[in-house]
Amino acid sequence: MPVISTKAAIAAALLTAFAAAPAYAAKTLVYCSEGSPENFTPALNTTGTSFDAARPVYNQLVEFERGTTKVVPGLAESWTVSDDGKELTFKLRKGVKFHSGVNGFTPSRDFNADDVIFTFDRMWKPENPYHKVTGGAYDYFNDMGMPDLLASIDKVDDYTVKFVLKEPNAPMLANLAMDFATIHSKEYADFLLKKGTPEQFDQIPVGTGPFSFVNYQKDAVIRYKAFPAYFEGPAKIDNLVYAITPDPTARYAKLKKGECHVMIAPNPADIAGMKTDPAVNLLSQPGLNIAYWAFNVEKPPFDKKEVRQAFNMAIDKAAIIKDVYQGAGQGAINPIPPTIWSYNKDVKDYAYDPEKAKKMLADAGVKTPLDIDLWWMPVQRPYNPNAKRIAEMMQADLAKIGVNAKLVSYEWGEYRKRMQEGEHTTGQLGWTGDNGDPDNFFFLLGCPAARKGGQNLAKWCNKEFDDLITKARTISDLSERTKLYEQAQVIFKEEAPWFTIAHSVVYEPTRKEVVDYKVSPFGRHEFYGVELK
C-alpha cells in the first residue's frame, strides 16, 4: 500500500515544516469569503461579495452604523435638509487622507468636494471620462432612481456639497449610505488617466477607508493593511485578508483550524455543531427577508382563493423550517419580516391540515390528481438555503392531497425572468430588504407589479389590498401607515397568493479570539473596529 506509507512520511515532514513557522508579530485577521469580486468599484456591482471586497478601502458621505440600519455621519460630518425637502447640504469632514503609495499614487491633497462631484458625475454624466470605463453599468444608481431624482449636485465650497432633488425624497439619505455611493479620489482618477490606464481605477482601489489595498489574486486572496492615517483612528488589526473559499464545508474546516477567523454563510447543517464548538462564537441576526412560494392566480385552479388556501394547509411548514433551515429560520406568516415595523402579530397562519386541504380542493371543484408545476431556483439565496430540498418536501406533501407537482428549474437569470413573465403555475422566490421600509416588501404584491414581467410573481392584483399599500406609501404619519399595512396583511393572508415559507436567520461564526465583530442586518461584512485577542 504505497499510498498510505507515503502519506505517513509526508505527514511527518509536514509537522516539521509547521514547526518552522515564524512567530508573527502583526495581527492578521482572515475572513473566509465566498467568491471573487467583479472589481473594486461598488458603483459598478450588484453583489454582496463585490461590495464586501471594496468596503475596507472606502467611505460614503453617510454610513450605516456597523451592525445596525442606522444612518450616521461618514465623510460628511453633518447635513441639513431644506424646508421643501428638495435640497440636501452636506458639510464635509476636513483633513481626511486618501491612501498613499498604492499603485504608485501619492495624493497631494486631502479629500474635498471635488471627489464627491467626481464620484457622482461618473455614474450620472456620460461626458465624464470615466463614465464608460469598466463597462459603465451603474445598476444601483439607476435602480434607486437617482437619474430621475437628481436635479444637480453642486460644490458650494471645498467642504460643502449640495444635492438638489427634483422632488422631496425621504429615503435619499439612506440611499447615500449604500455601497454604490462610495466616494472615490478624483486625483487618483486623473493620475491614471494621465498614465493611460483608467481601467486600473476599478482594479486597484484607492480610497479613504480604514484599510488600504495591498494585493488581489483572482479566486485566491485579497489583502489589505491598516491605514494609519484613517480619520477615525487606525484599525485594531494590522492586516486584513479575504481568503476566497467557495465551499461552506471547507470554510468551516478552515475556521476550526484557525486558517480563518470569520466566515460567511455556514451550512445550515453545521450550525448545531458550531453552537457547541469551543473555538467558535456563533453570532446571529434575523435577516431582513422572506422566502415565499407564489401561486400564479392567472392559471386555474389558482384563480380560486379556496384552492390557494388549501395549498397553504397542505404543506408542513414546521418540517421545512426544521429540515431545510435547520433552525436558521422562522416560519413566515406575513409577507414582511417581524423585524420591520407594522408587522401584524395578530394574523394567524394556516394550520397544517392535509385532510382539510383535500376536502377544500374537492369543494372547490378541483379534480385530483391535479398536475401542477413547482419551480425552484437553482441557487442558494440569503432567505432560502436550499430551494430544491424545499421543493422536494412540498412535492411529497402535495402528493398526499392528490396533487402531482412537477419540479422545474432554470438557470437563475432565466428562472427569474420566466417567473416574472408568469410562465409558472407555482414557484419559489424571495426578497431581501434594502432599506427597512415595509413598502420595500409590499410593492411585491401590488397591482403595478402584477403586470407581465413585473415583480409580483403571484400575478395577484387585489384592488382593496393595492389601495391600502398605495395610500400607505403617500402619507408620512407612521401610526397611520402602520394601520394600513396591518390591514393589508390581513387581506393578504385571507387571499393567500403566497405560501409564506420563512424568514431566515443570518449566522456568522467567528473564532473566539475575534472581538467585537457585528453581524449586519444588510448582510455586510465590516472589519473596522474588530480586534483579535
Add this chain to the structure above:
Amino acid sequence: MLKLIFRRVALTLPTFVALMFVTFVAVRMVPGDPIEARTGERGIAPERLAALRHDLGLDQPVWKQFLDYAYGLLHGDFGVSIVTKTPVLHEFLILFPATLELALCALVFAIVLGIPAGVLAAVKRGSVLDHSVMTVALAGYSMPIFWWGLLLIMFVSEYLGLTPVSGRMDLINYYFEPVTGFMLIDSLLSGQEGAFGAAVAHLILPSIVLGTIPLAVIARMTRSSMLEVLGEDYVRTARAKGLSPLRVVGLHALRNALIPVVTVVGLQTGTLLAGAVLTETIFAWPGVGKWLIESISRRDYPALQGGIMLISAIVILVNLIVDMLYVAINPRIRHG
C-alpha cells in the same frame, strides 16, 4: 521527422478553426443572458438590458460577432470578460500557473509512486504485492474524485489535522508578492522561513486527489508493459546469460517498458492541465478549471470561449509533443 512534425501541426489548424466555431456557437446556444444572470431578485428594466447588451455588442447579428471575435483572435485578442471587464488572456495567465503547479505535482506524485509500484508488481507477478498494487490501482482508477477529495479533507485535514484545508498558502503568517505565480517558487524567492514548507503542505492533498487516477493508470500501464517486455526474447536471453534480475529489470526491460508509459504520462499531462474542475472546486484552488465552470454559469461568453480555446490549444500542443516524443523514442513506429 521534420516533415512529420510539420504535417501534424498543419493538421491541428483546421481543428482550431472548428474549435473556435464550435465554442462560439455552443456558448451562445446556452439559454440565458450574461446580464440577466448577474441581476438579483430585483431584475433589470428592459431598456437598461437593451442598452447594456448594446454596449457589449450582444445586439449585433451573430455572424458579425463571430467575425469580430475571429478577427480579434487572429490578432491575439481573446476579448474582455463580461463579468470582470479584464482581458481574458490576462485572467487566464493569472490562473494558469496554479493549475500547472497542481497538475505537475499530481503528476510527480503519480509517477514517483506509480512506476515503481508497476515494476514491482510485474516482477513479483502473482504475489501478494502484485495483487495489492493492482487492487489499489483499480480502486484509484474507479474513484469518484469529488467524493475522494471531500473524504480526504475531512479525515486528513480536519480529523488528523495534518494538512491545511484549502487554498495555496498560509495567509496568516506569510505574505509575499506573486512573482512567477508558482507558489513553490514564489515562496522560495520570498526568502521567508517556513513559507516553502507551507506551500508544499497546501499542495499535498490536492495533488493526491488529482494524482489518484493518473497514479492508477501509470501503475497499471507500467505493469502490463513490463510484463510484456519481460516475456520477450531478449530479456529471456539476458536472464539465460545469467545477468542479475535487478540488472535485467533495471537496464533492459524497464527502458523498453517505459516507452508506452511515457505516452500515458504525456496524455495525462494534457488532461490534468485541461483543468481539474472538481479538484479545484473542492480545494478552493484558483485555477482555470473552476474559472471555466463559473464562466458557464455566468454566461461570460468571452471568458468561456477564450478559456476553452487556450486550454484546448495547450492540450493539443502537449499531445502533439507526446506523439513526437513517442515517435522519437520508438523507432519501430517511424515507418508506420
Add this chain to the structure above:
Amino acid sequence: MAEENAIDDPIPAGPERLVLSDSGLSLSAVTVAQAEPVGEEPSPLRAFWSAFSENRGAVLGLAIVVFIALLAVFAPWVAPHSPTEQFRQSVLLPPVWAGGNWSFPFGTDAVGRDVLSRLIYGARISLGIGLSVMVVSVAVGIVLGLAAAFLRGAVEVVVMRIMDVVVAIPSLVLAILVVAVLGPSLVNTIVAVTVVYLPRYVRLVRAAAIAELSKEYVVAAQVAGVGKLRLMFVTVLPNCLAPLIVQAALGISDAILEAAALGFLGLGAQPPTPEWGAMLADAREFIRSAPWIVTLPGLAILVTVVAINLMGDGLRDALDPKLRRS
C-alpha cells in the same frame, strides 16, 4: 471522475493507446494485434469463458455487477421503502450500525427518505446511464467509424476532425456545456456523456476497420461482389468487435463516473430522482453532522465502478490473445 480521467482508455494495454491520442490518421497498424478474429476459434464462447473465469477478479467483478443489476431490476421488490417517500419523523437517522434502527438499515437523508432504498433505485439510474451511454456511443461510434474507414475522403476528414475538436475540449467542461445548452435532465446527461465519450469509439472502430480492410478475406469478399453495406457491417464489423467490447465495458464505468460528477455539480438527474452523484451533492453539507449520507452513495459509485472495471479487465484478458496467460 470526469476530466481528471479524460484520457479515456482506462486500461492502456499497449501501444494501441496511441490511437486515441493521435489525430486519427496514422498508427492504425498497432491495433491490428487486438483485432484478431474471434470467430475463428473452435468454440469461441467456451474458450472465452474459460479464459475469463481464469481471472478470479473478473469473476468477482461479474458477480457484483450481476448482483447490482438484479437489485436495480427488482428494486421495487427489494427496496424496503419507496425512494421518494419522506419519513418526516425519522430525518437524518443514522444507519443501523451507528445507532439507527432496522426499518432504515442505512439511515435516512435530510428529508427522511430511506438511504438504502434510494441507493437501490439509484443503481437503476446509474447503470441505466452507463448502459445507455455505452449503447448509443457504440452504435454511433460504429456507424461513424465504419463510414470514415470505408468512405475515406471528405467523410473521414470531417468525422475525424469533429472528433478531434470534441477531444480537445476538457471533457467535464464539454459535458457541462452540453447540459447547459440542453437543460439539466437525465436524458441530457446521457447525451452529454455520450458526446464526450464518442470519439474513443469512433477512432477505435475506424482504426480496427482500416486494419481489417487490407486483409485477404475482405479483399476476397470485395472481389466476390459483396455490397458495401454488407461488407461494412457483416464482413468487417464482427472482426473489429473484440477491442470494441472491451472498450464498451470499461466505457460503462467511465460514463457512470462522469454522470455522477455532473450530478454532483447539480447538472444531472433532477429531484427527487435518486441518482448517486446528485445524492452526494445533496448530502454534502451533512459531511460533518451525518457522514453516512455522504459516504454511502460514494461507496456505491466506487463499488459499482470497481466491479465493472474488474469485469472489463477480465474481458480484455480473455479477448486479447496478446495478454492471455498461457
